[in-house]
Amino acid sequence: AMTALGAARPATTSVQVVSQTWSRDSHDLFDFEAHNLHSQTFSVPRSMVCVRNGTEVQMCGERDPLPAGGDALLRLVQREGSFWVDKAAPSNSSRKLWLVVRDLAGVGHKLAEGDVMKLGRFKFRVRQLVASACGGQQPELRLDDSGVMCAGEKEAKDLSATLCRICLLEGPGEDDPLITPCQCKGTIEYVHLGCLRHWIRGRLNLSDQPNGSYFYRPLACELCKAVYPTYIHNGQERQPLVEVPWTQPPFVVLENMVRDAQQHATRGLHVISLAEKVLKLGRGHESDVRIADVSISRLHATIFFRRGNFVLEDNNSKFGTLVAMKKPRLLEPGTGISIQMGRTVLHFAAQPDPGNAGTAPSLQQLAGGGSAQDERALRLSLLNRGSSTGSVGGGTETWRTSTNTAATGHSAEDAAGRDS
Ligand SMILES: [Zn+2]
Ligand SMILES: [Zn+2]
Known part of the structure; x- marks a missing residue:
């Protein structure tokens, strides 16, 4: 006001x-x-x-x-x-x-968590900006609709004769509980945490980019279509279901804000370390956040880390870089x-x-x-x-x-x- x-x-x-x-x-x-x-x-x-x-x-x-x-x-x-x-x-x-970033005097727009930026037809929400390694912060991977599940509550039950739906072996392994990550019931209700992680690793392709940058997207069960939870509770401990690499600060977490009409984009989080590099958004192959769409320029915009700030700059893109x-x-x-x-x-x-x-x-x-x-x-x-x-x-x-x-x-x- x-x-x-x-x-x-x-x-x-x-x-x-x-x-x-x-x-x-x-x-x-x-x-x-x-x-x-x-x-x-x-x-x-x-x-x-x-x-x-x-x-x-x-x-x-x-x-x-x-x-x-x-x-x-x-x-x-x-x-x-x-x-x-x-x-x-x-x-x-x-x-x-929508503020036009290219017309801002000086050095672009200083990003804040919660900012919504728009490149061409595509919107991103700034989920997280972590400047230094001091607090030991890592990317918060949860998307709004994927909850946290609790594996611990099942511990009271005797699962020694229960089958894992992936490896078909009976009973929990050592440090490898049987969990119920989706809506499937009956003989396919349980899966080893380790077996599910192995399957997810193969699907997500969280490759070995330098400094722990990756794209995270929530995966769904292929049978019941329920989205797998982001985190699981194992006793007192909360751990990500997906084993993600450690990300070197400073890093930024951008959420793809996907509308139904935008079929090229997948809902998910871009986790990108800015240690020793500039984040490039664009249509070109060298982009860290690559968007194959005609409304996106080859090198559309950049985010860099300078003196404690994350700064968004437009690169004279055809359809502009905007901040709400x-x-x-x-x-x-x-x-x-x-x-x-x-x-x-x-x-x-x-x-x-x-x-x-x-x-x-x-x-x-x-x-x-x-x-x-x-x-x-x-x-x-x-x-x-x-x-x-x-x-x-x-x-x-x-x-x-x-x-x-x-x-x-x-x-x-x-x-x-x-x-x-
Ligand atoms: Zn298994
Ligand atoms: Zn399922």
């Missing part, structure tokens, strides 16, 4: 908003390399709702009725001299706001952010009060090779420089161009002149 702000923050008089809408409507994607983006610019002086209608974006007053067919994207909220970006409606059903915003975000003067809502990306730059010594955005943030992406970033930065384009008054567009004209090297003024 928005709390009262201290007086130390420089006042913001308006927000410069640049919207870019992809003409196609495909899986809520935005093509950062597209040449047919519809671009608009607004100067927003007070709280407003940003609405999309087709490819048109407009700003509406907070209490105005939404235009017919309009899709409320988000709200800009003015509070005590500052502007915040928030969801269109306070309810949970309101759509998530967990709460309203303050627009700080001098630091622009971009938010993607389906096929629209909105860039926000708070305009500092001219009477206040606000810091202008630095071009050094945009240093780079001169690709279309750099051009785009540069153009956004130039727009932020405060050469005022007038104010909105109910949603009038003040300036417009298309990205492809800007990307061919003409100045913003040229493009505006041609388009108007």
Whole structure:
């Protein structure tokens, strides 16, 4: 929620908003390399709702009725001299706001446990970030629906004449109890822990990658289809059913958030050690998290460990790397952010009060090779420089161009002149 702000923050008089809408409507994607983006610019002086209608974006007053067919994207909220970006409606059903990682000034996004990131059409939840070996922490493998089973409760029963369904030998072995890991009953109810582990090892292929990185997925019984538990209780001890390698910190655990439509992806956990390496996500063979999908670039994004932080960076991917915003975000003067809502990306730059010594955005943030992406970033930065384009008054567009004209090297003024 928005709390009262201290007086130390420089006042913001308006927000410069640049919207870019992809003409196609495909899986809520935005093509950062597209040449047919519809671009608009607004100067927003007070709280407003940003609405999309087709490819048109407009700003509406907070209490105005939404235009017919309009899709409320988000709200800009003015509070005590500052502007915040928030969801269109306070309810949970309101759509998530996705922060565009490539447009974050400086060094990408510092990940936190619980973050949801989106690459192309694929979502991952950051389950665990372990920075150092101090606490002896290892990956928590449990997925939400796989419970813990108890082997101990069966100990009272005499199982000396009971068969293991895999090896067909009678009775528990030494340190190798007979367990009931699934819903199977009768003569196939019991299995040796060791026999089941051997079978799982063959299926999961937890290969010998350096520093104990692996992909864990829950396996189901082939007969009753029940998912095997992640952990078993053996007396007082809890141990993973699957014998996983020891993972060298710093490491990250990412959960694949699989929807039914995404048949390429398997539900599971990527456990990846960042000791001496950078985690690569992409379509290419060298990726640590490999996703074979057209919405994923060859090297789409990276996660690296630096000075105690896990940092997510986008690698100029075609369909972008996004992080779900967990709460309203303050627009700080001098630091622009971009938010993607389906096929629209909105860039926000708070305009500092001219009477206040606000810091202008630095071009050094945009240093780079001169690709279309750099051009785009540069153009956004130039727009932020405060050469005022007038104010909105109910949603009038003040300036417009298309990205492809800007990307061919003409100045913003040229493009505006041609388009108007
Ligand atoms: Zn057995
Ligand atoms: Zn079964």
